[in-house]
Amino acid sequence: MKIYTTKVPPIKCQGIKTKLVPWIKAILPGDLSGTWIEPFMGSGVVAFNVRPKKAILADSNPHLINFYNAIATGEITAGRARQFLEEEGAKLIQTEGEYYYTVRNRFNEHGNPIDFLFLNRSCFNGMIRFNKKGGFNVPSCRKPNRFAQALITKICNQIQMVSDVISLGNYTFINQDFDQTISMAKNRDLIYCDPPYIDRHADYFNGWTENDEARLEALLSKVPCPFILSTWHHNEYRENTFIDSLWSKYELLTREHFYHVGGSEKNRNPMIEALITNYEANFVESISQKSEQMQLLEPKGGYNV
């Protein structure tokens, strides 16, 4: 049995596929010489673990894209993040947690990517949720000492990991709708799609309708390269009827998966995950994985600021 170590990125989001990474890696087609295209990048955990040489990572949420562009340009480095989280974390302690709302107001006014990191790592349950006007509205996790040294080191190591992956390849982060991203695909590219699941965690940047699902299938049916689609198969109460109505002409693999990030108990029921492909993928019986927490040590001599 293979044991994979999955690297965890600095941003958390609903539906993050950390636990599915080994499975996705195991079923990739042999030729990865083209561009890795991800129209719904979310946290980016899949691409940052596959580590393709060329990647187009896109999302309709501009704050995710701004954050990763800030790492790509060097505006956010592990060293700068450490300094920022130490200073802002101290204010969180001094105000018994109230300072979270000062940062949230500031972020909703200016959209600064490092404020997004602060909020994402100190909000309730690591949620990303925006109101109808596009304002971040998740409450605080109510832990004034949230940014303890161990967490800051872990986050900085996660930023360093992303920075290392980006600097070794040709990575583009784009804020756009999935149809524009899919239309960029050429022969020998690979598209990995992880759209929001219908009825789960909808918000300003993250709504998903039957029409969107049908539009996605129509676009993927015409691409000149392999694709992998993540979706859900069934849980205790319901099954995903689109598997039969829209996706039945493709290959289907299923696997049990348990979500840890996200709102209500209802969403924490075991979910049978599915991968749909337009090529014959390997059947993978058993994979064991460890998530690398990256929290113990900083590099000797600290980070470059």
Ligand SMILES: C[S@@+](CC[C@H](N)C(=O)[O-])C[C@H]1O[C@@H](n2cnc3c(N)ncnc32)[C@H](O)[C@@H]1O
């Ligand atoms: C399930 S999440 C992706 C999670 C990601 N695979 C991960 O492991 O972190 C779905 C993403 O799709 C994005 N999204 C929603 N509607 C979109 C659209 N119409 N076009 C592009 N991205 C969209 C959301 O902002 C969200 O980040």
